[in-house]
Amino acid sequence: MEKPFKLALMDTTVADPLVGRVLDGRYRIESRIARGGMATVYVARDIRLDREIAIKVMHAHLAADEDFVQRFIGEAKAAAALSHPNVVAVYDQRTDGEHVFLVMEYVPGRTLRELLTERGRLGPRAALEIMQPVLAALGAAHRAGLVHRDVKPENVLITADGQAKVADFGLARAESASKMTKTGLIIGTVGYLAPEQVLSGNADVRSDVYAAGVMLFELLTGYLPHQGESPLAVAYKHVNEAVPAPSTAVPGLPPQVDALVTRATAHDPAGRPADASAYLAAVAEVYNGLPRDFDERVAEASRNVTAVLEAPPMAPPAADGRTAVFDAAGTMPAGVPAGRPGGAPQRTAADKAIGAITGKYVLIAIGAVAAVILGWAVWYQTSGQYEHVPDGIVGMKLATATKQLEDKGLTVRRGASVFSDRAAKGTVAKSDPLPGTRIAQGRTVTLFPSKGRTPREVPDVQGKTEDEARQALRDKGFSVGEVARQGSQSVDKGKVIRTRPVAGTKVSPDEPVVLVVSTGMSMPDLRGMNADQAKTRLESMGLDVKVDKRDEQGKPPNTVLEQTPAPGTGVSNGDEVRLVVNKKDCLIGNYFCDDGNQDQDKIPVPGVIGQPFDQAAQAIQSSGFRVKVRSRFGGTVAGQFPLPGFSAPRGSEITIWG
Template sequence: MDTTVADPLVGQVLDGRYRIESRVARGGMATVYRARDLKLGRNIALKVMHQNLAQDDDFVRRFIGEAKAAAALSHPNVVAVYDQGTDGHHVFLAMEYVPGRTLRDLLDERGRLGPRTALEILQPALAALAAAHRTGLVHRDVKPENVLLTDDGMVKVADFGLARAETASKQTKTGLIIGTVGYLAPEQVVSGHADVRSDVYAAGIMLFEMLTGHQPHQADTPLAVAYKHVNEVVPPPSSAIPGLPPQLDVLVTRATGHDPARRPADAGQFLAAVTDVHATLPPDIDHRLQNAPQNVTSVLGHAPPPAAAPHTRVYQQPDTLPPVARGSFMDRLIDTVTGRYALIAVGALAVVVLGWAVWYQVSGQYDSIPKNIIGMSAEQAKTELAGNGLTVQVRKGGYSNTVPRDRVMSTDPAPGTDVKQGTAVTLTLSKGPYPREIPDVSGKSQDEATQALKDDKFEVGAVHREFSPTGRPVPKDQVIRTDPPAGRSHQPDKPVTLVLSNGVQLPDLTGQPRQSAEQQLRALGLAVKVEEQEQDGKPPGTVLSQNPPGGTGVNPGDTVTLTVQKGRDCPWWNPFCGNGNNNDPNQIPVPTVLGRSVDEARNMLQGAGFQVDVRHQIGSGRVLRQQPANGNAPRNSPIVIWH
């Protein structure tokens, strides 16, 4: 995520509907934000055009037209366009939010991909392009940055048709060519014209890059790269990665032919060829080629320089291109290069192999990746590799039951491989052991629970205490729950917290009527002992004190002693109640449950010896009234509560 500068749009709501939450990326044409669609309650990607383009009326008109065409394109491998609009001087596009990363991110991480992996990414991308081509829509900006890889393994292509709005607008005003230079077809460089076969060319360049880890045409300036697209053929990828099957060379060279008529007619035709080649690849080819050395020299006879500006856009008037880029001379040159292609490739490859072998024997600039690097910390591994003249990249990997968290679980190239000094070695760090379900240790003692967790290879962390819930009382010093809870997947090397019971929290009953206090205690599973004494100014039957006091933790079955004022608290209407005696053994006190939850009230009343009739009033979940509300009632008689 691009967070290098504060963005004034973050936090704003566009069109009264789209709340911008964070900036994702900034490109040459627009800035992309993660936003929330307040109307539909979903996350979206919001592409907001840069101010200089938003003020160009011709661009805005074309942009709206292209956005409508893209919105009509429905395909599972296409990033959906939901809406287009303006808010003041902001012109924006609302699109499907795709969590994950781009193909560019993957290439930056891995360098290059195996043949099967490359074709398995290219196939759905071509399926998306084919759907667009069938409707007459040309993408015009096919590149790894516009191929999105979702968290659940889907491949989606973004930004359909948007390059046309920008290109057409700029050409109308200044005659400039705009495009991502590393993927421009020759006809786009020469005339600015693009059709479905231009998308095929860009897809062929993208396949070359996935297989080799770099673009076929590289130079110090964008103009020089564009010149090479016009005047040099794309070499076969096997010239850079020996051992690649020849059918992959055919896919690349056919798709990147200078003459559009000699390329596959559209993405659908290219997809069919890619699918056929994928079916012929051995299942283990990616593994076999994982550590294949990459040629120092390309088929064109020069070492690929560092990527100077592969993702920049080139702004160049056609009239300033070198003369060789236009007219019949260019056509003759293309024919010449094409006709001698095989001879050049074989000769150059022989020179490459011979030069590489001599250099390897003479220079002594190769070293081995240490075999003991697995299990080292990242810092240890960096120090070890730096001492061998190698550079290091680090990435998070997967789970491992043998390599501890944040230790090296694999390297690319693999340990023991001979590599040139200065080579970048990717360290993959372990995320720790595979997650497993936490066992249920509720009701166990601390020692029993600790042992049960250790038996399942979990680490026990902190121990907390709290009062037991009244609805499910847990005795003192037994486990109420774990954090994370039982059944949750959790990595064994991350600690599990035990929560122990302090018992049921005893309520403060001082000042309450005796019968209500007794019933509350019995509902908690406690035994009650009553002692009477006299205290001036207190009504008969009032609780004067209790032992243990309120707030104490007790276990079910414990005895609580209530000291009450002499005399029974009697309602005026109860003829059986007087002087602290109840003359009818079938009449028992009714506890007051007003304000309690329905479950609490039911437990208290049933614990006191009554049936419970629950009735709906407003559905508050709390008891609003009861009948009878206090006094005595026959044992097992119904008490009606409303909530």
């Protein structure tokens, strides 16, 4: 069993070879905090982010045990999935050679065990105040399907500003994977084990509730309810004996506080609160119903009872005028002058009568204290008119929740919108006071609307197919909204170019993610272009060019007559493109013969490559030709046909493109 996880006590008695080392090239070990049965915990510094962290390193002799390794790594997966202010965060899980370790939030301060040792026990309000953040942390784990399995004061850290954080989910398991627990293996600390853990080794969220109930008993009384000479004896008591009401040890505790303990520690799990969140609602209700000075009243009543019970009875006046003081057994203590000479006094009828009167006053004092306590209990139950914040208010439409509360005579205030994984966007995410809390009529309940689930990072799906990207987004809890299509020179057709919002952005999963999918490269219009130029251009795009030839009168030779795919079609690297090229070769000298007639009026073709389009068009027209602009990318002409230096019939068409 692993020893308590303590971040407040530095253990520097033995030189540690890991101190001073840098693990995984990033985490510099600075000092050892504690050493347990499964791992050693260190204070370290994250060199990359320049922050102080805690590192839990598995003992080397356990690293060879596959079950231990899986359990250790399971801690990282379980705890890293939780994001809650009252849970010690797990940042990373790494392996460096033989060292398997976790990187965690460093929490300076002390454990609840140390606080309890210092104070002995806590008043009911103080105990319930500490239990609420602990149960809030466990509730977050239970909603995520996780069971802590080792709830105890050693695993509750108290920061310097009084914040409580639950640590060490090393024994936690996802409920869906609970069968990983070995048969016969009891996981947990014996003083807090639920009966079902002792009998079968199985645990669910109600086992954590049981342990929390035992911990509350310990906070209220200063000791565990079941004790024995061996762990086996304690385990036997968990199965066969009920946890007593804490008021049997601390007079003055109201029945509502007793009920919190006895209900949470019921032998039958069905008799306990369903999970830590349900237990939190019950604890909060009792806490809110206790007067602010209740702890002081209980302490004062306890002191009064103690003073009365410990006061020695007074004997009648002695013969010399002095009064003798008797001890609790009714005899005179040594060294106290006797009422008459000759040894110990003898109890006369008068003495006994006075003793009876004294006993009567003791009973009256006890009765008076009991009356005060009963009065507090009656006040708690009956003073004022009370209502409960409805249990099902979370997830309810805001208007419906408001009406329900106002119908109960409560005032409703709308708080700031918050993210919530429990409530859909626009419904009630949480309330203050919590659901189930008993409050007086006329009090204000603040409702906090949900603005969607807690933001998380949009995964990077660039380069995936549309189906692969949809699945990756679903796996992270996102849905796909619009699918936009866009051409791309670098991303193949059908693959994702990017998302909106971009990958890595934190957004609520309630907001649909837009996929921008590539239609591939746009097929250029090559008709009328010189075949050699067209082929070179297509090959530079990574396309597989196939050329077919045919004779066609009236068209320049070696020019593209047709193309497949058509202009504007999306194509990807490696796609096949077919060109139909005019094979009629009628080039004689520097003259084209379009129809075999060499007597046509032919003039030189001007060169306009590199000129602005408007200037090029004017030059072509001034030379006696017509202009056709096939495409216009950029501001200048990138190519022309026929090429400069050749001749063509006057009035024929010259094609330019950019």
